[in-house]
Amino acid sequence: MKEKVKEYSESAAGGKNIEYLSLILSENCNFACSYCISNSMISASHRKTNKKKVMSAETAIRAIDIFLSILAENNKGCAYINFGGGEPLINAIVMKCVLEYCCEKYGRAFDFKFRINTNASFINRDIAEALKKYDVKPAISLDGQRDANNKVRMTKAGKGTFDQIFRGIQALRQVDFAPQGFSTTVTENNFDLISEGLIRFAKEEGFIDLCIDLDVIHLLSIPVEAAVKKLLILKQIAREEGINLSGLWERPAENLNSSILEKHIAFCGGVVGKSMCVSPSEEVFICGYSGKPFADLSKEEIKASSVYNDIVTGRLAGGIERCKGCSIEGQ
Numbered sequence: 001m002k003e004k005v006k007e008y009s010e011s012a013a014g015g016k017n018i019e020y021l022s023l024i025l026s027e028n029c030n031f032a033c034s035y036c037i038s039n040s041m042i043s044a045s046h047r048k049t050n051k052k053k054v055m056s057a058e059t060a061i062r063a064i065d066i067f068l069s070i071l072a073e074n075n076k077g078c079a080y081i082n083f084g085g086g087e088p089l090i091n092a093i094v095m096k097c098v099l100e101y102c103c104e105k106y107g108r109a110f111d112f113k114f115r116i117n118t119n120a121s122f123i124n125r126d127i128a129e130a131l132k133k134y135d136v137k138p139a140i141s142l143d144g145q146r147d148a149n150n151k152v153r154m155t156k157a158g159k160g161t162f163d164q165i166f167r168g169i170q171a172l173r174q175v176d177f178a179p180q181g182f183s184t185t186v187t188e189n190n191f192d193l194i195s196e197g198l199i200r201f202a203k204e205e206g207f208i209d210l211c212i213d214l215d216v217i218h219l220l221s222i223p224v225e226a227a228v229k230k231l232l233i234l235k236q237i238a239r240e241e242g243i244n245l246s247g248l249w250e251r252p253a254e255n256l257n258s259s260i261l262e263k264h265i266a267f268c269g270g271v272v273g274k275s276m277c278v279s280p281s282e283e284v285f286i287c288g289y290s291g292k293p294f295a296d297l298s299k300e301e302i303k304a305s306s307v308y309n310d311i312v313t314g315r316l317a318g319g320i321e322r323c324k325g326c327s328i329e330g331q
Helices: 002-015 037-043 057-073 088-106 125-133 146-152 162-174 196-204 224-240 248-256 299-304 306-313
Strands: 020-026 078-085 111-118 136-140 181-186 209-214 244-246 275-278 283-285
Touching: 002 299, 002 306, 020 057, 020 088, 057 078, 057 088, 057 275, 057 299, 078 088, 088 111, 088 125, 125 136, 125 162, 136 162, 136 181, 146 162, 181 196, 196 209, 196 224, 209 224, 209 248, 224 244
Parallel strands: 020 078, 020 275, 078 111, 111 136, 181 209, 209 244
Antiparallel strands: 275 283
C-alpha cells in the first residue's frame, strides 16, 4: 500500500493529475436557497469581502490558456470545462466568449467536454441555442415537484422558483437539447413532500437521471433511519421505472467497495487533485466549494503549489492521523 500511496503522491506533483477546469463566472445568484453550499462557503471565508464577483473575459481566457497548457504538457487531449457559480448565466456573455475561444483556437488540439451548473432561470432560446451549439451539458437543480421545490428553492424576494426553472427546461427542449435529469436537495422543509410522486413526475417529463441529496449545510432533526428509508425506497422505485437515481450518500459505500491498490480513492475529484477552479478574483481552488485557494492564476504557482500537494497527499491512506490503524484504511 505504501508503494501505491507514493505513486499517487508523485503523480499529483506539478499538477500532472489536473483534467478539469471550473470557471466561477459569477459568485452572485438570483436565488436564495438556504442550503446553498457555495453561498455558505463564500460567507464564511475571505471571499465574502472580495469586490470582484463577476469574472471578466480576460480572466476566463487566461485561465483557459493556463489550463490547456498544463494538459498539453502532460499529453492530455481531453479538456473538461465547467461553468459554475453562484449562477453562471448571470454572466452568459463571458460563457459564450469562452466557448467560441476554445473551439476556434484549440478545437483541433483538444476534445472539449463542457458542463454548466445552473438554476435554469436565465435560459431563453438564445442561451439554449448556444448551449446546444457547443454541447454544453446542463446540470439543473429542481427540488421536487412544485410544492416541494417552492418550499426551499426561492428567489431573494421569497417567491417560489418552479415556473422559472421549468421555463428554462422548456427552452432547452424547444431547441432539441433537453436535459437528461435534475438534482434535488431534501431539507427539513420539503422532506415530507418528497415521495414516489417525484419519480413518477420525472418519468412523465422524460428524465432518466435523478440525483437526490440531503441538505449538508444544516443539521437535520429528521431521524437518520427515516432519511435512509426514504432514499432507499425512492432508489428502488426509480430502478423499477428505468430511472437512474444517485446521490453523494452512496459515495462511502462505493469507496468501501474499492481498494487503493486499484485506484486513487477519494470523495471528489478535487481531493484526488484532478481539478482546478478559478474565481472572478483570479484565485485558484481545488473546487468551487473550497474556501482556501492553493494559488493565484499563474501556471508556475499552480504547478509549484505546496498547498495543492498537501491537500492531495494529506488525504491519502496513511496521511490522515485519525484513520491510522483502522482495519478498513485504504481497503
